[in-house]
Amino acid sequence: MADREIIIGIDLGTTNSLVAFMSGDAPAVIPGEDGVNLVPSVVALDEKNQIIVGNAARKYLIETPDRAVYSIKRLMGRGVDDVQEELKLFPFQLADDLQPGEVVRIRLGEKTFTPPEISAFILRQLKRNAERFFGAPVTKAVITVPAYFNDAQRQATKDAGRIAGLDVLRLVNEPTAASLAYGLDKKENGIVAVYDLGGGTFDVSILKLHDGIFEVIATNGDTHLGGDDIDNLLIRIALDDIRGDLGLDVSRNGEAVATIRKAVIEAKIALSSQESIKLDIDLPGDKRYRREITREQFEQLIQPIIDRTVGPCKQALKDAGLKPEQIDEVVLVGGSTRIPKVRALVKDLFQREPHIDLNPDEVVALGAAVQANILSGGSTATENMLLLDVTPLSLGIEVAGGVTDKIILRNSTIPASASQHYTTQVDGQTNVAIHVLQGERELAKDCRSLARFDLKGIPPMAAGMPRIEVKFLIDANGILQVSAREQRSGKQAEIEVQPSYGLTDEQVEGMILDSFDNAEEDFRQRQVIEAGNEADTILAALEKGKKSPAWGELTTEEKKTIARLEKMLVEVKTGNDYQAIRKSIDELNQATIRLAELMMDSAVTTALKGQNMDESNADEGPTAPHPMAKAEFK
Amino acid sequence: MSSNFSNPTLAVVADRENDACWSCGDMRAAQFCKSCGKVQPARPADFFAFFGLPKKLNLDVAKLEREFYLLSRKLHPDVYAQAREEEREWSLEQSSRLNDAYRTLKDPIKRTQYLLHLEGIELEEQSKNATEKARATGEIKKQVVPPELLEEVFELNMQLEEARMNKKAGENDASLVTEIQKQKQNLEIKLEELSSELSGYWNDWDAALDADSETARIQARDKMVDLLNRRNYIRNLVRDVNEVLES
Structure with missing residues (x-):
């Protein structure tokens, strides 16, 4: 790794998130403290208002559903007005005071957070896992996003990174990342299709591999299609059954719905390897919901959902100008591709047996690590590797009549740019408003509004005289940058950016500070806990010391001092001041140095007498020189 | 979305005469230095000139692709991810220009339309x-x-x-x-x-x-x-x- 700074690769998923890095010639996932690679993308606020992330947060989904959130990725880059559909399907609890056009805020207990902040909690957890692993701070990262994410969703992801204290060097599209992970050991030329059905998003990308260049030719997808939809369907069926068979409506009982959700997800997973599964769920009022689901029934139920992936695949092929038989390899990514019916569908679509050599849950993170390695300057493994990605959606400008004038077409290799010329309609006009859109539809109202720009400070001239060149540039992250210039005066025009859905720079800055404040608080709490543990250790050792013969050899004065300091530590330990605890520990340590030495001496004497330690002192053992940890005699 | 006020093209027009690489002082190629390989500030050039091609319409697309890959390796922002701000700007500018040029020239119709545009002709609005x-x-x-x-x-x-x-x-x-x-x-x-x-x-x-x-x-x-x-x-x-x- 030389002395180059570590850049981590992060898969910030709807259901699970992972962090990986390049270990020598191969990417590897960094496990969490619990030894598990997958960090569930679940965030909860515990009773003490502490943020809990991952596996530890999962129990809150059932116990205190109003203090936990999952699948937050679905809300990234979205405004109050366009999350209504999601609210019907997911138990997201919005803040009560949201204004139209505002970035949504989610309520956890008494607090509210924006989706980028909640994602930042997940990222911070992954960052910590990496820091624990390396024993060094990590500040740079590559984060993956669904290929079909729009500008606002990408920007929200970047914001989340910043809030978490990460410098996001690149956003990489998930299917492309997966192809990097696959391409690393294959190094073959040809056309590859990546079918990525995750927890909440679907992407399909078609790439051309050429001597280490990974050129995306076409991409398509649906940012609201994934395993979540299957879960929601099964939950709805269960709720209907319960209402019909048991006469019980639990649809508004958060805890019951969360229990059902957990059970149907387990059933869904089991049905990938079993022919049938028995649901058996305890319900309020001592009732029980039981039902058997066969794989055949399951496959029939999910058919309409997985069929929604067909359209994007066909469109991507069409955009790439390719027929299915021209695809050389098909790669499966995302947990939902474990479903046999999904695999059958892919095989049918591309007329080819898909690859499943790499773990579909990890392959995106591994690819992110490969890209991180490329950005850090590369290694022998990634030498010659270069990723050329595309923008998934066309970029347009609203023109007269509410029509979208497309200036950068979808599937253009990024970075990509386009210049547009504007002029004024009235004499002396100094402002021109521009509305930027993203999408394929002809009318502006049907496209996604990205931002409204105001070109200001145009030198006053006769109408039609100014010639303003506005340059739109989509960078390698798929994020738009805009600059403008009045060509006659050569004056750089001012641009006021008003993102339609997103946080302003100031808002993001404020959130970073907040998280720093929290980090400070987290750090303090950790220190208190650690100091307390240390105090317990030394107090326990002292208790043992008092029982040893060495205790008798101390002077009355020494014993008095030790007793005073011991009392003090016991007192101070109950408080929250870790510095005071440490000071008290140090004082007691100092006062017991002679005791420890005496104990050591007697232990050695005993050993020299040829007595067996185990017999002489049972489980006590001799105490180590200092601090009073057990000595090792072997 | 972010706004970007800097405009490297402007600064470059002034020292157009200067053909030396900013980094090593050797002769620069159009987009990168032939000697040290570093990205150079963009110069105004049409898409044909970007690839060093005459304004002709018969074009070897396979050769164009090879050239595109070669230039991508020199100019792509990934190569300059850790470089100083200015170089990252130039790389962004140059690689977007490269992609725009390649996209236009590889397609026969777009290539023809672009050439006509250079000739000052805008086609009837049939879109x-x-x-x-x-x-x-x-x-x-x-x-x-x-x-x-x-x-x-x-x-x-x-x-x-x-x-x-x-x-x-x-x-x-x-x-x-x-x-x-x-x-x-x-x-x-x-x-x-x-x-x-x-x-x-x-x-x-x-x-x-x-x-x-x-x-x-x-x-x-x-x-x-x-x-x-x-x-x-x-x-x-x-x-x-x-x-x-x-x-």
């Missing part, structure tokens, strides 16, 4: 947008109906209108659909004919350049303009047909 725009604002759109197609087009438009009415009424006239499909096939054949006709004009254009003949150049140019306008018209018809057939 879908122009149609929508005209519909929305009530303006009359300029139409360039290829004369030999006048009759067919008239008939097809009637059929399309009928099909749209049927759809609204929830009816399905199978024989009408078959008829429209047949017309669509004819149009697609016509498009192919136009493409091969176009490559003939490419030869005329390239030859005129070699012979340095202004008259021949203008002749070839005008033929291409006429052809592309006809082609656009047919393409829009095909699009209309697809819209009716698909939905």
